[in-house]
Amino acid sequence: MATMQDVARHAGVSLSTVSYALSGARPIGKETRARVMAAIEELGFERNAAARSLAARRSHVLALVLPTVAGGLSGTLGEFAQSASQTARDAGYHLVIWPFDREEHGEVRDLVRQGLADGVLVMEVSLHDERIDALLASQVPFTMIGRTAELDGRSWVDIDFERTLTDAVDHLADLGHTTVAFVNHSQHSLDTGYGPTVRARDAFLAAAAARGIRATDVTSDESPLAGRLATSAILDERPDTTAFVTMNETATFGVTQALRDRRLRVPDDVSVLAVVTSPEVGAMYNPPLTTMRAPGHELGRRSVEELLAALEGTTYREAPRLVTCVLSPGASTGPAPRR
Amino acid sequence: MATMQDVARHAGVSLSTVSYALSGARPIGKETRARVMAAIEELGFERNAAARSLAARRSHVLALVLPTVAGGLSGTLGEFAQSASQTARDAGYHLVIWPFDREEHGEVRDLVRQGLADGVLVMEVSLHDERIDALLASQVPFTMIGRTAELDGRSWVDIDFERTLTDAVDHLADLGHTTVAFVNHSQHSLDTGYGPTVRARDAFLAAAAARGIRATDVTSDESPLAGRLATSAILDERPDTTAFVTMNETATFGVTQALRDRRLRVPDDVSVLAVVTSPEVGAMYNPPLTTMRAPGHELGRRSVEELLAALEGTTYREAPRLVTCVLSPGASTGPAPRR
DNA sequence: CTGTTAGCGCGTTCAT
């Protein structure tokens, strides 16, 4: 591979001129710049990333870390990654996805301490997250997708669960439903203080109270079977339930199975509204689910903006940290049945 | 951050001793090594990745590139990534996922030319893949997950579609089915020569012929609606069809919908066997699908082994490049119905 | 077994 020195010789200029022509950090004559660019083209020159990082003390890499890509990527991760990647690129950075188990706090922190990345985007943040503690202790720049309980001095963006669940309840209340159930993430996630689980439950209950609706909330493991059992239990206890809000992509498959088991038609007998998911996932059902779409793109863009602001100290344009899920009409919600 | 020079001073040894103690590239006295390690611990030293890459001319990074993480839900990617990541780590490398659109051939190649990565794992390879051409032209080390038509001098691992589809057909034939349909990936993927689509179709038809089975094969876009229409068309044309093999995770949701529309019970009236997917996805159906599990873990491990062999020139232990999907019993296949 | 030293390729400060 050609080096910058090669380019300089080839163009008949000094090494630093090439460097400046590339970075734009100081003005270069039109004529000179053209010669430099021609030489670069001709030699197929590419700046060496290691040398760049070493001299500039920054890697221009942003690491998106998330616990085992396995679980549910659901397409939302894809949207997020694409948008984050694009935003990073526009700013001269690379966005890479770095698989880590939740326990590997040290490794995540060391990514930056070793100079492999300049900053970290952390997904699946819980209210008390050891990874965040490790990052803070080492003064590693980061942005959370989600929120710890403590927010002071921390950069974050998140889904507006309060607003989303309120909108969900309103949607159903407006359709005349008066007894509504909520199928949430797992009990474990609630116990360990996973933000979305906690916030969504609280918001659901508050919104139901505000609209004078009878509310049941249950947790469910991330499996169709668990969702089915949970739904069955709800129907046993509250046979007058006419609508379900679900925030558990995998369990929702079990919810509709349970309804079908009982010969309950969707949406004639029971409405189903799946929140924090996507219409694409909703389309896997028959009838297609009405959903409230997770704002993957928006979160991707905003989180990178936040991180870059922290990194470059500057260029900070105030923007909302909370992003709402919007209703995407399907065919699984309808008026409450006459009783 | 402390540098290696700091560590050396602190331990009262030379810089190179620290370097060698860390790399193990030459023997170090037990006593000396202990002092070095203590100093490292004490100073919280971490080797600077950029300096390491620059001096050693290798980044110790392997890039897994795949077109927009969006597409597949499957969890197979997750399994793959986890296994690949672990294998890489054991060899002193980092495995990172680098999102790229399929059109960005140059960018993928430049990853290595800029020294951001030492080699590339390419997913979703088609029979004639421009990304591979670009990598070859620049002599960038790579391993394909999947196969181009031409294989000479290329490193690859892949699912054994021939074997998988043969096993699928045998499973159904053994259950007495004599008219079987195959729901494949999209027509577009077939037209553009996507390996899995082409190989699976050919293998399905060959296996059916071998067992004297009437076979129908159709393509379907990756959506439940498309799967539903495709299934409906098959049933119109071949009402005697008693079993479906599907290799299209999203469309399979539509397949079962179409069967339900026609009051066909699974597996009593019609069997469904979903191949190259996972039991977890199969569990989203009622009854749970019998599947042939995509060997994500195995592919992840093997692909990194292949790439490392190419990279380090040595340590090559011969191992199979083709990995088979194994049957995971569910409740969606059963004996062919009496007619 | 340990020490000394020459780069790796580029960003950046200082001159001019």
Add this chain to the structure above:
DNA sequence: ATGAACGCGCTAACAG
């Protein structure tokens, strides 16, 4: 507007 030169922190070749 351009050039010269120093150093980022480390690996590896050479010397002992």
